[in-house]
Amino acid sequence: MKNFHPTGNCPVRDVLSRLGDKWSMLVLITLNANGTMRFSDIHKCIEDISQRMLAVTLRILETDGLVERKAYAEVPPRVEYHLTEIGQSLIPHIEALVGWALENMQVILKNRDAS
């Protein structure tokens, strides 16, 4: 049987566990839709994410190099986020998932109602 065990450096698991969560994907498509954004603006766009979860998500995306964080030495301090090139290269795949969702949502909702 083909397996997907956690042992070894499995990139399939790695990408699915670090990027395949709804907050990472929502942050990425929010930044893609709006360009450079401040923390508070990202928060406003997603709304029901907690400040802590947004900070954790941005930190993971920054560590992986998908999002760049720029801090400006101003008073009050200004911090902005934008997608890097590698972050942008993931967008078409997320959009493909979203397109699939739009195409199949009616059938899925009907299945849910029926069960």
Added chain:
Amino acid sequence: MKNFHPTGNCPVRDVLSRLGDKWSMLVLITLNANGTMRFSDIHKCIEDISQRMLAVTLRILETDGLVERKAYAEVPPRVEYHLTEIGQSLIPHIEALVGWALENMQVILKNRDAS
């Protein structure tokens, strides 16, 4: 600003929160790789998922119509799972994500080490 608020029937959020978790995706690609499978075989292939989490994940995928569950009236009872047509139609998009991961993993790992 373009936003992705939780209000309304937003298919973007819906797909990302129900399918965009690593267990759903791992179960889908495991079933795609191996065809019809019993619960215990799926469990063996993923390994570190708990029995409870696997049962919950399969139930969600079944409710949405992505996976079909077949119970055979045998002793001992046999229950098998396989992808439906709509489940199969999601596979190329998950594979695209995996392909992206394989392509970009080296750079991402380097970014992590540097931070």
